[in-house]
Amino acid sequence: MDVVILGSGSPMPHPDRAGPATLVQVGERRYLFDCGRGVLMRAAAAGFGAQNISALFLTHMHSDHTTDFNDIITTRWVMSPGPNPLRVFGPGGVGGFTERTLAALETDIGYRIAHHEDLTEGPRVVPQELEPGAVLEEDGVRILAMATDHSPVHPTLGFRIEAEGKAVAIAGDTVPCDGLDAICRDADIYVQTVIRSDLIGQAPSPRMRDVIDYHSDVAQAGATASRCNVGHLVLNHFVPPPPPGREEEWAADARACFDGQITVSSDLLKISC
Ligand SMILES: [Zn+2]
Numbered sequence: 001m002d003v004v005i006l007g008s009g010s011p012m013p014h015p016d017r018a019g020p021a022t023l024v025q026v027g028e029r030r031y032l033f034d035c036g037r038g039v040l041m042r043a044a045a046a047g048f049g050a051q052n053i054s055a056l057f058l059t060h061m062h063s064d065h066t067t068d069f070n071d072i073i074t075t076r077w078v079m080s081p082g083p084n085p086l087r088v089f090g091p092g093g094v095g096g097f098t099e100r101t102l103a104a105l106e107t108d109i110g111y112r113i114a115h116h117e118d119l120t121e122g123p124r125v126v127p128q129e130l131e132p133g134a135v136l137e138e139d140g141v142r143i144l145a146m147a148t149d150h151s152p153v154h155p156t157l158g159f160r161i162e163a164e165g166k167a168v169a170i171a172g173d174t175v176p177c178d179g180l181d182a183i184c185r186d187a188d189i190y191v192q193t194v195i196r197s198d199l200i201g202q203a204p205s206p207r208m209r210d211v212i213d214y215h216s217d218v219a220q221a222g223a224t225a226s227r228c229n230v231g232h233l234v235l236n237h238f239v240p241p242p243p244p245g246r247e248e249e250w251a252a253d254a255r256a257c258f259d260g261q262i263t264v265s266s267d268l269l270k271i272s273c
């Protein structure tokens with residue numbers, strides 16, 4: 001199983017870090033988790049396109065995780081030679097979110113259908129809202145969705161992907177909670193959104209300081225990894241992002257409480273298990 005961090009960034013635009021998006025690949029199956037800013041540019045660099053996504057999973061509907069949902073829908077539709085329905089799995093509300101996104105694209109869809117004789121219908125998107133505990137099984141891959149805690153954002157999901165005897169946890173934005181522990185238990189790879197609470201706590205903007213209470217900081221990510229016997233902790237979605245050359249400093253709080261492997265991610269980082 002391969003995990004590719006397509007976007008290691010956060011809501012703050014960064015020249016080298018695209019928005020949150022992670023690919024989990026099992027054989028030819030490509031599962032995409034979140035679709036933040038620039039996801040299809042990074043996908044192109046990783047060797048695939050919107051038309052090759054087996055299913056899209058959304059952890060929640062915060063804008064940084066969904067900015068390029070419209071781009072995936074349109075590009076998949078236009079680049080596929082025939083109907084290629086996009087399956088979208090996410091927490092409650094993903095159905096309405098899909099409907100509204102398609103409504104926003106109506107004008108463009110009309111232009112393209114009018115222009116291309118071989119394009120006779122709009123994009124097909126099949127959303128499915130998942131309750132915590134939902135399990136999707138196909139072709140030897142098992143994907144478990146569990147509730148995470150990103151309050152006051154509700155509902156939110158983290159995902160555990162099991163295949164080939166290995167397990168990967170895609171946590172998304174969350175503070176430590178039971179659902180997070182359930183997806184991380186004995187996972188080979190655990191990808192976690194993190195903030196530097198020590199730095200953010202000193203920010204002059206109250207809006208910036210607000211992000212502390214609904215994200216794991218680096219120490220909490222390390223504690224979760226340790227408590228859940230994780231093999232490899234991958235830190236991403238940094239707030240603030242580590243300046244080049246100071247990645248180790250950004251991992252220090254996790255290293256203090258977790259003996260396993262720790263990686264401070266960058267875009268297009270590939271980890272296998
Ligand atoms: Zn969020």
Ligand SMILES: [Zn+2]
Nearest residue numbers: 062064065173
């Ligand atoms: Zn986020």
